[in-house]
Amino acid sequence: MASISLKLDRRRANVRGLYPIQFLLSSKGKVTTIGTGINILPEHWNGEVNKAVVPKCPNARAINENIETLFFRYTNTLRELDNSGKLAGKSVSEIKALLTAVKTTSNKESLSDYFHRYADSRRTENSRLACLYTLKTIEAFDKSDPSFEAITVIWLKAFDAYLEKQGTSINTRALHFRNLRAVFNSAINEDLIGLEHYPFRKFKIASSRKDKEALTEEQFQRLLAYETPYPFRRTARDLFLLSFYMCGMNLVDLFHLDRLRDGRAHFVRTKTSGKNINPVSILVQPEAAEIIARYAGTDHVLRFAEEPATYQTFNNRIQKAIRAIAQELNIEGLTFYWARYTWATLADKIGISEKEISKGLGHVDTSIAGKFYISYDWTKVDRANRAVIDYLNSFQSKE
Numbered sequence: 001m002a003s004i005s006l007k008l009d010r011r012r013a014n015v016r017g018l019y020p021i022q023f024l025l026s027s028k029g030k031v032t033t034i035g036t037g038i039n040i041l042p043e044h045w046n047g048e049v050n051k052a053v054v055p056k057c058p059n060a061r062a063i064n065e066n067i068e069t070l071f072f073r074y075t076n077t078l079r080e081l082d083n084s085g086k087l088a089g090k091s092v093s094e095i096k097a098l099l100t101a102v103k104t105t106s107n108k109e110s111l112s113d114y115f116h117r118y119a120d121s122r123r124t125e126n127s128r129l130a131c132l133y134t135l136k137t138i139e140a141f142d143k144s145d146p147s148f149e150a151i152t153v154i155w156l157k158a159f160d161a162y163l164e165k166q167g168t169s170i171n172t173r174a175l176h177f178r179n180l181r182a183v184f185n186s187a188i189n190e191d192l193i194g195l196e197h198y199p200f201r202k203f204k205i206a207s208s209r210k211d212k213e214a215l216t217e218e219q220f221q222r223l224l225a226y227e228t229p230y231p232f233r234r235t236a237r238d239l240f241l242l243s244f245y246m247c248g249m250n251l252v253d254l255f256h257l258d259r260l261r262d263g264r265a266h267f268v269r270t271k272t273s274g275k276n277i278n279p280v281s282i283l284v285q286p287e288a289a290e291i292i293a294r295y296a297g298t299d300h301v302l303r304f305a306e307e308p309a310t311y312q313t314f315n316n317r318i319q320k321a322i323r324a325i326a327q328e329l330n331i332e333g334l335t336f337y338w339a340r341y342t343w344a345t346l347a348d349k350i351g352i353s354e355k356e357i358s359k360g361l362g363h364v365d366t367s368i369a370g371k372f373y374i375s376y377d378w379t380k381v382d383r384a385n386r387a388v389i390d391y392l393n394s395f396q397s398k399e
Contacts, residue, residue, distance in 0.1 A: 002027035002087060002095050004074050006052060006067065008045045009033070017041065021052060021067065023074065025099070030092040034100060036070065037196035038063055059201045062181075066188065066195055074099050109192060111148050111183075112139070118183050123270065134179040137163070148184070148193045156203045170206060177205045213338055214345035215331070217395050222329050224396065236321035238291050240339050245288035247360035247385050248340030251318060255311050257301040260284060264378075265301065269362040280362040283382040285389055343388060350391050352384045360384060 005024045013019050018039035025032050044057035052067040053060050077099055081087050087095060109117070112135065119131035138146075141162045146155070156177070163173045181200050187193050215223065226237055243249050252270045265282045284292065297303035304314055318336060326334035340361065347357045360381045 002078050002082070002092070004034075004071065004078065006047065006049055006071065007033075008040070008042065008047070010042060014039060019045075021045075021063075023070070025074075025092060025096055027087075027090075027092040027095055032092045032096050034074070034096060036067065037194070037198070038067070038201065058204070062185075062198070062200055065185075066198065069189060070195070111146055111151070114148075114187055114192065115183055118186055130175065131179050131183075134176045137176055138180070148187060149197050151180070151184075151197075151199050153199050153202045156199055174205050177203075181205070213333055213335075214342040215334075215338060217346075217392065219329070219331055220342065220392055221395055223325070223331075226325065226329065228325075228328075230321075230324075232317060233321045233325055235295070236318045236336075237325060238294065239318060240322065240336060242288055242291045243336065243339035244343050245285050245291070245385075245389060246282050247362075247381065248343040249282065249362075250340070251315060251336055252311060254302060255305055255314060259299075260301060280359075281378040281381075282360070283378070283385070285385060287389060343385075346391060347384060347388050350387060352387065356380050356384045 003026050005026070007022055007024050009020050009022050016039075019042055021036045021038045021040060023034040023036065025034055040053055040057055040063070044053045044060075046052060046054050049071045050068050051064055053063050057063065078087075078095075081095075081098060086098070090098070115131065115135040115138075119128045119135070122128040122131060138159070141159055142150075142155075144150075160173060160177075163176065168176075177200075184193070184198055184200065188195060188198060223237060224241070228234055228237075239251065239254060243251065243254060246254070246265065249265070250269065250271065253267055256270070257265055257267055263284050265284060266279045268279045292301060295302045295304070297306050300306060305311075307314075309317075322334060322336050326332070344357055344361060347360070348354075359376060359378075
């Protein structure tokens with residue numbers, strides 16, 4: 001059977017001193033190359049399929065994801081062709097033609113049409129509206145209805161200058177560029193466009209990082225001891241604590257959480273459900289079980305999803321109650337999301353590894369191996385979470 005591997009062609013650099021990354025296609029002792037459209041400095045080369053370039057390489061993440069996607073696409077296509085007998089008698093050049101054949105249609109989607117389809121595929125209404133907001137902004141800047149091929153690095157820089165002139169904040173500009181990049185990545189994965197039309201390898205998305213706010217140990221103890229005559233403020237406090245005890249679980253995921261299995265919560269984060277096929281699995285610690293029992297539902301872990309109010313209404317009420325609690329406890333800027341930041345911050349403080357923190361938070365594993373082949377041992381997160389909770393409980397016992 002034909003095989004495919006990865007190489008950096010060091011024979012000749014381009015005018016910028018960059019060398020092309022290529023695939024080597026081998027069959028019956030003959031070899032040919034398949035271009036990727038990606039050129040790098042030799043010192044940035046790593047050579048692994050799931051990590052072709054080192055982290056310091058510009059746009060390393062996008063390059064590694066695209067290389068890995070291409071490799072598995074070519075490998076799977078070779079396997080399918082071999083199983084169907086279509087490789088029999090084919091030369092290496094003919095096999096290359098089969099692998100690189102571009103799917104064409106008489107009605108190729110425009111950038112605008114694809115943007116709408118991509119927006120409609122988002123799992124949440126907020127994400128859909130954010131995509132359409134980006135498209136509307138693009139259309140205000142470039143009234144020529146640009147194609148994918150028209151979006152170059154020069155176009156991106158001009159668009160950024162236009163947004164800055166309009167007074168758009170740096171983080172809103174970053175949002176637009178991330179949405180546009182996501183559309184390009186999706187179109188490439190669907191073979192609508194080729195990697196050679198991907199403009200973000202040479203364009204850096206700038207943003208202003210806001211400090212993540214987290215409760216101090218003393219503030220957490222005050223929240224734990226908080227008493228109020230207002231029932232819904234008590235509910236908001238309890239759900240904040242439940243989020244913390246469940247490794248910073250988002251409110252929307254707590255709201256929709258189905259029944260527990262073997263004392264564990266199994267769920268796919270709403271925020272990443274379009275990217276992540278592997279569910280998060282969090283052991284319900286005793287502190288969390290006590291709160292769950294207080295608000296237990298019939299068909300859900302918590303009863304709130306079974307009540308008439310929509311999630312959006314429920315979320316608004318919770319956030320309003322958290323703001324009231326913040327005012328009472330003199331904790332400036334407190335939001336429900338602080339439960340997530342606090343868990344991650346304290347986990348890092350007591351020496352939990354970044355890998356376990358990331359898994360506990362439900363972050364997407366972008367590697368092919370992580371997505372499809374590695375069965376993660378969630379007891380590592382169980383031990384990490386218990387350690388974080390015990391750390392905070394130690395402050396309570398000192399009082």
